[in-house]
Amino acid sequence: MSVKFRPLADRVLVEPIKAETKTASGIIIPDTAKEKPQEGTVVAVGPGKKDEPTTVQVGDKVLYGKYSGSELKLDGKDYLIVKESDLLGILG
Known part of the structure; x- marks a missing residue:
């Protein structure tokens, strides 16, 4: 995956993992009720701060x-x- 974006300093570019659209029992969750995802995959990393x-x-x-x-x-x-x-x- 190549994104043409380079974070500066201690910033990290994360691709959020999509929120579930169905419950375990098969009920479809509407967009208004979906939880905001809190995990993702790091796509790009800045060089960090000095030291x-x-x-x-x-x-x-x-x-x-x-x-x-x-x-x-x-x-x-x-x-x-x-x-x-x-x-x-x-994670992992």
């Missing part, structure tokens, strides 16, 4: 705060740009 390199890598699955970052649309896809300090952890 503080970034610790996440491209391809990592991460968990972030519900209202973290700024939404961004590139090449028709939705992304989230967050500071590394807003990431809660790496």
Whole structure:
């Protein structure tokens, strides 16, 4: 996956994992009732701050705060740009 975007400093570009559209029992969830996703895949990483390199890598699955970052649309896809300090952890 090659996105033509390079984050600056300690920022990370995350592609959110799509929210479920059905419940386990098969009920379709309307857009207005869907939870905002809180996990995604790292697509691009900035170089970090002086004396503080970034610790996440491209391809990592991460968990972030519900209202973290700024939404961004590139090449028709939705992304989230967050500071590394807003990431809660790496999954898996």
